[in-house]
Amino acid sequence: MEKEPIIALDFPTWEETERFLQPFSAESLYVKVGMELYLQNGPFIIEKLKKMNHRIFLDLKLHDIPNTVQQAMKGLAGLGVDMINVHAAGGQKMVSAAREGLEQGTTGKRPLLLGVTQLTSTSEEQMHNEQLIAVSLKESVLHYAKLTKAAGGDGVVCSVYEAAAISEVCGTDFLKVTPGIRLKEDDANDQKRVADPMLAKKLGSSMIVVGRSITKAGSLLEAYQKVKQQWGEIEHVK
Template identity: 60%
Template sequence: MNTFPNAQEGAGEKVNHPFIVALDFPTAEDVKTFLQPFQHESLFVKVGMELYYQEGPEIIRYLKEQGHRIFLDLKLHDIPNTVKRAMQGLACLGVDLVNVHAAGGMKMMEAALEGLDAGTPSGESRPYCIAVTQLTSTNEQMLREQLLIERSMEETVLHYASLAHKSGLDGVVCSAKEVPLIRQAFGESFLTVTPGIRVATDEKNDQARVVTPYEARKLGASAIVVGRSITRAADSYAAYERLQREWNGEEQK
């Protein structure tokens, strides 16, 4: 199984933290309530726009104090200089993983890395940086009719992944269904972080390209991001444990 690099350890060292819980909540109080059953767990959590834009850096500091690792999912997409300066500020927060949109192009992605390098405190490793290829809510019809992209989803994702790889980024956000192509093209060390994870009984909601945790593992994903299947469960801790078992192949749906 592919393992996920630990941004706080030395180069080349690995730690098995493939399971990222999406904290898709509007307030810090909601987060604290959700995390109560996990007070003895060290989680890898995702903080997205909804939470970060309401609570700002304080929510990051709180999560770090609780011993959690953090994927700050802000999907930066702007001119290179703006992204560089934004990343320089985010690097000071001590998060483990950040991202940009690959559609911003190579100069923007290179600038993102420059900003992270400049903002990372001395003696610490910079956060890992990955690029969004296509959102898992996007389907082939949307590509053609709304985004005016005539290439197939697989071709488009692979092209964006190639731009990210050439720019020096650590990997991409993609659907698990595209992981084998990316693995074949760029090797095992290029991260593939896959949202759009659902168990068989879940609704797809606004996701189009979804898989189960076990399917994502079999396809070779470096890490999966799971939100509603845990955060909206009646017993979030039990759901977390069940999905962990499914990821490990102990409980297939």
Template identity: 50%
Template sequence: MEKRPIIALDFATMEEVLQFLAHFPKEESLFLKVGMELFYAKGPDCIRTLRALGHDIFLDVKVHDIPNTAYHAMKSLGKLDIQMTNVHALGGIDMMHAAKEGLVEGAKTAVPKLIAVTQLTSTNNQMVHLEQKINQDVHESAYHLAKMTELSGLDGVVCSAQEAKTIHRLTTDAFLCVTPGIRLETDAIGDQKRVMTPKKARMNQADYIVVGRPITTKANPYQAYQTIQTQWSEVK
């Protein structure tokens, strides 16, 4: 897949999604993230609609359950025409193994990339120490979960761009780092904690960036997308 910025469709209805996409040239194929808000509201039909428009899909549902449930959930998702989906690495190695098996079994043709969330980019050290009772800092926890994910046979992780370079050093060259929490220097951080600009994310070896509000809330979303894409692609 071409490494375009992934646009997070933070909308509750397909009407909002289509109004947003109307700002983009019809012939331009985008990489779109469908999250829980939209997928829970509209289900597989929203995937079919977006694929019919020529767009690639990262289905961001963060499966986290017992191995048997994860297996059957991913077997169902594998039947959809998506390019990427995910689980939570904190579900453990057995769960990630089962999820990958289910996805492979359910896939009609090409198997979607399966990645695992390490630590959410809204998580900081205080939350890791006080709420999760993990003695490592948030970055060390993400590195550990990335190594678990690779051991489980998955294709990569969702992590902060701050962690991408080290994760690449600890894993194989083909292992993907998909990084949300991307902000331009002029953007509000919002509820994110570990953020980075597109340019710095590329310099830190992120493979994909996921961008939501810095595009979706702008008066001219396509112009915002082009700005981010330019910053992302100008680093070689």
């Protein structure tokens, strides 16, 4: 289990990101760079964060034909990020191609490769009506997890509520990276399947991704330490 929570840097500019990071100058963080920040600023953002000694989850959720994803991953591997993801819905060949691209483009340690299962903003009803997937949400997530593992992925992005079941079918070493993490007193906002850090750990998350509970807090450091303390609270899960 990763001891540090991953902070979602959901900002549009480097200036806003830098302002947010200022109180953490003494900390080496694990941060998530998503589409909003990366697509508006490019590799510059990654260079800046690496110089500040932060670990990086590049959350681009690639989904395209296998060859395109392979070539994209080959280029992205050169950025030196720690973790990256694709949509598992792209299929086993696409996920395998993503892994191959990372191996081709990495000079040091290969970034961990995750498959996105179902977004934590997606409800079962929405999945049925809009994706026309007839099985339960849990079955869909487990299917994508098994597909990702078979394709050579290191883990998946899922909600905390599927983490234990994924461990049963894919093993405890298979990563369960869970967004939708909120402190109990915070609003769920646009997320449907949310949990607090203690529940996430109890249910088997390997890593948690926290956004607004930290980035929109009145005291950034205090909120970060509160999340970190709750995430490390339960040492033995029965």
